[in-house]
Amino acid sequence: MFKFSIILCSLLALLCSPAVFAASGPLVLTASTTGYIALFVFIIAYLLVMLEEKIHLRKSKPVLVAAGIIWALIGWRYIQADMPTVTEDAFRHTLLEFAELMLFLLVAMTYINALEERRVFDALRSWMIRKGFSYQSLFWITGILSFFISPIADNLTTALLMCAVVMKVAEGDKKFINLCCINIVVAANAGGAFSPFGDITTLMVWQAGVLRFMEFLALFLPSVANYLIPAIIMSFFVEKRKPSAVFEDVELKRGAIRILCLFLLTIATAVAFHSILHLPPVLGMMTGLGYLQFFGFFLRVTLPGSLARKRAMAERAGDQERIKSLGQIVPFDVFNRVARAEWDTLLFFYGVVMCVGGLGFMGYLELMSNVLYTQWDATYANIALGLISAVIDNIPVMFAVLTMMPEMSHGHWLLITLTAGVGGSLLSIGSAAGVALMGQARGYYTFAGHLKWTPVIFLGYIASIAVHLWLNAGSFAEFGMAS
Secondary structure, eight states: HHHHHHHHHHHHHHHGGGGGGGOOOSOOOOSSSHHHHHHHHHHHHHHHHHHHHHHHHHHHHHHHHHHHHHHHHHHHHHHHTOOOHHHHHHHHHHHHHHHHHHHHHHHHHHHHHHHHTTHHHHHHHHHHHHHTTTTTHHHHHHHHHHHHHHHHHHHHHHHHHHHHHHHHTTTOOOHHHHHHHHHHHHHHHHHHSSTTOOHHHHHHHHHHSSSGGGGGGGHHHHHHHHHHHHHHHHHSOOOOOOOOOOOOOOOTTTTTHHHHHHHHHHHHHHHHHTTOOOOHHHHHHHHHHHHHHHHHHHHHHHHHHHHHHHHHHHHHHHHHHHHHHHOOOOOOOHHHHHTTHHHHHHHHHHHHHHHHHHHHTTTTTHHHHHHIIIIIIIHHHHHHHHHHHHOHHHHHHHHHHHHHHOOBBBBHHHHHHHHHGGGGSTTSSSSSSHHHHHTTTTTTHHHHHHHHTHHHHHHHHHHHHHHHHHHHHHGGGSOOOOO
């Protein structure tokens, strides 16, 4: 929290400096009382977000209120200047940007919840437990799986899944669980950095048209470096013994594999719509939601026949427990999966986008852009923003950069995508994956426990940047938006 306060105070001092006063909108609000109040409201709201684990106030609440206050202040000033429609148009533009991302995320969350309900993740966890892996093997398997699953299922979902595995297998072993959770957070964030579907920030970059879908793959080896270096060092501190785990037999529910295939088809549809037809990816995702709805209808219609066949087989085998379990099966409902989406995250996302959009409309993002990308070299600016994202969540950092839209090469856009994605691994509060695991593994994975390994994680952060600067040196001369 001390570091967070220093950064916020430094940012406030920077924005209030007379040397950088300028405004991007019709009215100059950066040097006004209205602008100062808006900054203060945003800082207070974000302090409350950072204290979520302490005060048990959901992170969406303060930013929702802050967004309303900031835009109300803007609206009042523009009414006084007899320009009410200017504010309305600006707000609608920001809202449209959020709506596209929100619908995209909602479909992805619905598919993930459907796979969870069909017990796909439970089956994966059960398989790992049955194999009787050692602590060393479990450390590497959960890390590697986190790295390769997060590009598809996003870093938050992947981290929660792998944490559940570790908690189940190494129940009660506080030291190992803490070390494994750190490894999972680093791996999930690193894996999410080289895919548009791996993190909200990469999705934002892709939807903004800054990078093409395949261009994200240029970050694969830098992401590998970011994960492997701290993982190798931490692995030396993992005990060489086997856990005593409880075995669990998990049966996939009907349609599980087909839903997974539909999810992959949905991703392919979104990519095709964006890359071939030059339409927003959200259109492809919403089409994919239609795939799932049709399949849900098929599951409901064919459920009675499927149950009859399974009940007949169980009766012939005399399996009374199986007969009883078949009687508890309920039809698959897509809208139940939609309802189980992480609405606090989506509303938090709305609040952050609206807050940053409002501050940008006042002119503050142009000030930041002038300082960071004019007075500083873009490489140093992007590295610094990655470090800041470890304290102030990477969503507002990336949205601010995309709103500023500084003129940068593809190499620099790849760099900010990388640093904003993996910079959050430096602290447990720096990413959604870390915050979620602090709740799931409460008492085992803590802020202090993660902080002890921050220097090791920082080595991976520096290494990933060095690998990117070396491998993708040619892309730093390429300017322009992705077509």
